[in-house]
Amino acid sequence: MTQPIDIITRAMKDIGAVAAGEVPTADEAQDALDMLNDLVAQWSNENMMVFYRSEIIFQTTQNQVQYTIGPSGQMGAIFTGSISGTTLTVPANGVTAGGINIGMTLSGTGITSGTRIVGFVTGAGGNVNEGGTYTVSQSQTASSTTITAYYERPLNIESGFVRVATQQGGTNIAGGYLDYPLSILSLEEYESIGIKQLNGPWAKAIYYQPSELLGTIYVYPNPSQGELHLFTQTIFRQFQTLNDTISLPEGYNMALRWCLAERLLPMYGKTNAVQIGMINAFAAQGKATIKRTNMKPAQIARYPEALMVGRAKDAGFIMDGGFR
Numbered sequence: 001m002t003q004p005i006d007i008i009t010r011a012m013k014d015i016g017a018v019a020a021g022e023v024p025t026a027d028e029a030q031d032a033l034d035m036l037n038d039l040v041a042q043w044s045n046e047n048m049m050v051f052y053r054s055e056i057i058f059q060t061t062q063n064q065v066q067y068t069i070g071p072s073g074q075m076g077a078i079f080t081g082s083i084s085g086t087t088l089t090v091p092a093n094g095v096t097a098g099g100i101n102i103g104m105t106l107s108g109t110g111i112t113s114g115t116r117i118v119g120f121v122t123g124a125g126g127n128v129n130e131g132g133t134y135t136v137s138q139s140q141t142a143s144s145t146t147i148t149a150y151y152e153r154p155l156n157i158e159s160g161f162v163r164v165a166t167q168q169g170g171t172n173i174a175g176g177y178l179d180y181p182l183s184i185l186s187l188e189e190y191e192s193i194g195i196k197q198l199n200g201p202w203a204k205a206i207y208y209q210p211s212e213l214l215g216t217i218y219v220y221p222n223p224s225q226g227e228l229h230l231f232t233q234t235i236f237r238q239f240q241t242l243n244d245t246i247s248l249p250e251g252y253n254m255a256l257r258w259c260l261a262e263r264l265l266p267m268y269g270k271t272n273a274v275q276i277g278m279i280n281a282f283a284a285q286g287k288a289t290i291k292r293t294n295m296k297p298a299q300i301a302r303y304p305e306a307l308m309v310g311r312a313k314d315a316g317f318i319m320d321g322g323f324r
Contacts, residue, residue: 002253005242008032011261014279017268029242035263036256040236045155047233048291051249053158056151056230057099060162060203060223065196070153070214077104077149083111083142086245088134090123100134103234104149110142114240117149118247137237137245153215154232157184157208163227164202182206182228185220193220202226251293255286 008029012018017028024032043049058067058075069075077098081090090100100123106115116137123132159182166176183205190196190207200221206228207218219228239246246253262283265276 002246003243004033004036004239004246005029007036007246007253007256007260008242010257011264014257014261015265015268015270015275017264031267032260032264033239033242035267036260037238039256039259039263041238044233044235048294049287050233050236051252051290051294052102052234053231054103054151054154054234055101056154056157056228056232057101058228058230059098060219060226060228062224063222065219065222067217067219068214069151069217071105071150073150073153073214075151075217079147079149080144081147082144083115083136083140085141086136086139087121088117088136090131090134092131094131098149100149101151104151106136106147106149108142108147109145110140111145111147112138112140112142114138115140116237118237135247137247138240139245152235153210153213154208154230155210155235157206157217157230157232159184160206160228160230162202162204162223163229164225179229180204182230184208190218190220196220197222199224203228206230251286251290255283255290258282258286 005024009018009023012024012028012032013020018024023029056069056075057077060067067074075098077095077100079090079095079097079100081088081094083089088106100117102117102119104117106117107113114137117134118137119135121133121135123134161179161181163177163179166178180202182203185205185207187207187209190205196218198221201224203219203221203223203226205220207220209216209218217228217230246256248256258279261279265279270276
């Protein structure tokens with residue numbers, strides 16, 4: 001598996017900072033690792049560089065319309081699990097709160113700092129109380145323990161839906177649920193809602209305030225039930241050490257190599273116009289190839305249904321017969 005030191009060594013060879021068969025010094029490698037982390041942080045802000053949309057799953061609390069997300073935030077998961085190598089195992093019914101998903105950062109007794117979930121194995125995510133096995137970012141051994149997982153503060157919320165258990169005679173039907181679309185409101189749209197604490201059966205819209213450390217999600221109306229499923233651009237993982245495993249799709253390693261080389265040119269005083277032009281071209285080509293793969297059609301604009309006073313456009317009519 002490719003590691004940051006591999007990308008760094010290749011980039012430094014490309015600009016002539018180290019010769020064939022040589023390796024960067026410890027200081028050179030650390031400086032390049034810092035630059036590499038700055039680079040992937042910038043990519044998190046470039047829509048078409050992001051290959052995966054994270055799903056945030058959270059059960060709303062009755063009479064609560066405001067939730068925080070990020071390190072130490074309210075949105076996350078608590079579950080029992082163990083780690084062997086890079087495999088996290090969560091037993092059936094081991095999740096006591098929230099849902100497990102890719103991108104979550106883990107903490108608990110014996111868990112290596114900075115460990116994140118990077119892939120599904122038998123656990124598929126998408127539901128609260130989903131057990132199974134998952135791939136984590138760092139190899140380690142941790143005995144069964146209570147694990148707290150949190151989502152990184154999202155840059156934005158792109159879309160979402162709310163999942164509601166179906167009922168018959170006032171009793172939940174086992175395994176039955178309905179999904180209703182959520183409107184993602186701008187600040188101006190959220191401000192235009194007159195009674196923000198208005199009671200409702202479930203959330204129909206959200207407003208997201210990213211802030212600096214913790215993001216805040218406001219739901220409307222005041223829900224009595226419902227499980228939020230929110231989709232956001234994944235934030236690229238920061239590399240903790242030179243020997244972390246890089247788990248990115250095909251093409252990203254090449255783009256990282258040439259883009260890092262491009263950023264290192266001024267640091268090493270490289271001024272050869274031919275060399276600079278070649279590296280700039282390779283870096284641009286690497287990013288363009290990824291963007292073509294990740295490109296998606298523009299989302300169709302729609303007016304937020306939560307602000308419409310007429311008949312609802314979702315499947316809610318089956319709960320009330322369409323009568324107002």
